[in-house]
Amino acid sequence: MTDILGSVGDALRMAGAMGWEILWPLVLGFFLSGVVQAVVRREQVTRFLAGDSPRSLAWATGLGAASSSCSYAAVALARSLFRKGASFSAAMAFEIASTNLVVELGIILALLMGWQFTLAEFLGGPIMIVVVALLFRLWMRGRILEAAREQADRGLAGSMEGHAAMDMSVSGGGTLWQRLWSRDGFTSISHYYVMDWASVLRDIVLGLLIAGAFAAWVPTSWLQTFFLQSDPTAAKLWGPLIGPLVAAVSFVCSIGNVPLAAVLWNGGISFGGVISFIFADLIIVPIILIYRKYYGTKAALRITGIFYLAMVVAGYVIEILFGALGLMPDERSATVVEASFSWNYTTWLNLGFLVLTAVLVVRFVRTGGLPMLRMMGGPAESAGSSTHHHEGHDH
Structure with a gap:
């Protein structure tokens, strides 16, 4: 019993250390995301996403990257865009970008694993989007696409779609900067900030617990064997193929799986495997x-298969490109695995950003935000019917 409690304690300490290490980048990322979402009106978005041309995909990628979402909310929002007239390819490009090309993910990757991983993420994302768009043209059209649109229009929804459907941006006139610095702008930012945190907190905690357990319980020698580290060529081929499959059963979102990615990298998975x-x-x-609920079984299988192929291709391209340019990290020493509490710059940044969080949470509560949190656990139709606009008043 003592050994079991000790092992659990080791895993929890590791998870806690990882969480402390990534706290301030998460706060900064969600704050910047809230700023963008507060001043960019969603009704202006869909008119840029009507086709699957390079221009539409570029708009979808940029807008997705600017509207950071957890994986679940991103999937729900993509469906909403599809129902409002966006092409399926553009909606999926938006979905990919809003989870994988966002500022908080880039900051955390750079801080915990190195700038090479951030660069690889932001180069690999567009590669994946292009591959997905090309494969959709081949395998996601005709009756499959028509059936997917019919299924999407039937109104099947969940709590995350309720979150995605809430439009809390600042209404009314004025320039972007005027809306941003207004009292309503501050209120809108606080609402987006708290709601985004609420939508991903479970996944982040789950990801930290899984990563902590991996780091504490799984021997590095076992991971090195599993990822074929003794054979560099085989490891490079194996990594991008197995990486998505490991993620598929880990059940965590893009931000939540960064700590586990650090553990896998230290354990021997290839560079391209980490990206995939x-x-x-x-x-x-x-x-x-x-996907099955939103678009039907056949469409869900094709989406999953196409996404998997695109992730594998992006992983291989990044592996080859970074290898050719000499940008591969020299060591496998993701700092998150050895993180611990001490009075360093991380601690001071965390304390500062916790103060920012407290200010935003107080504003959220004082301007009627708590009922919106309760709506996230209820039907999306209730959320949609209670859309909250900050226009011309302050609570």
Whole structure:
């Protein structure tokens, strides 16, 4: 019993250390995301996403990257865009970008694993989007696409779609900066900030617990054997293939799986394998089931298969490109695995950003935000019917 409690304690300490290490980047990322969502009106988005041309995909990618979402909310929002007239390819590009090309993910990757991983993420994301768009043209059209649109229009929804459907942006006139610095702008930012945190907190905690357990319980020698580290060529071929499959059964979102990605990297998975693993938050088992509800079984299988192929291709391209340019990290020493509490710059940044969080949470509560949190656990139709606009008043 003592050994079991000690092992559990080791895993929890590791998870806690990882969480402390990534706290301030998460706060900063969600704050910036809230700023963008507060001043960019959603009704202006869909008119740029009507086709699957390079221009539409570029708009979808940029807008997705600017509207950070957890994996579940991103999937729900993509469906909403599809129902409002966006092409399926553009909606999926938006979904990919809003989970994998966002500022908080890039900051955490750079801080915990190195700038090479951030660069690889932001280069690999567009590669994946292009591959997905090309494969959709071949395998996601005709009756399959028509059936997917019919299924999407039937109104099947969940709590995350309720979150995605809430429009809390600042209404009324004025320039972007005027809306941003207004009292209503501050209120809108606080609402987006708290709601985004509420939508991903479970996944982040789950990801930290899984990563902590891996780091504490799984011997590095076992991981090195599993990822074929003794054979560099085989490891490079194996990594991008197995990375998404490991992610699919880990059940965590793109931000939540970064700590586990660090553990896998230290354990021997290839560079391209890490990138494909991080991209695979969109084919975890719960989300595949959501695809089935939203678009039907046949479409869900094609979406999952196409996404998997695109992740593998992106992983291989990044592996080859970074190898050719000499950008591969020299060591496998993701700092998150050895993180611990001490009075360093991380601690001071965390304390500062916790103060920012407290200010935003107080504003959220004082402006009627708590009922919106309760709506996230209820039917999406209730959320949609209670859309909250900050226009011309302050609570």
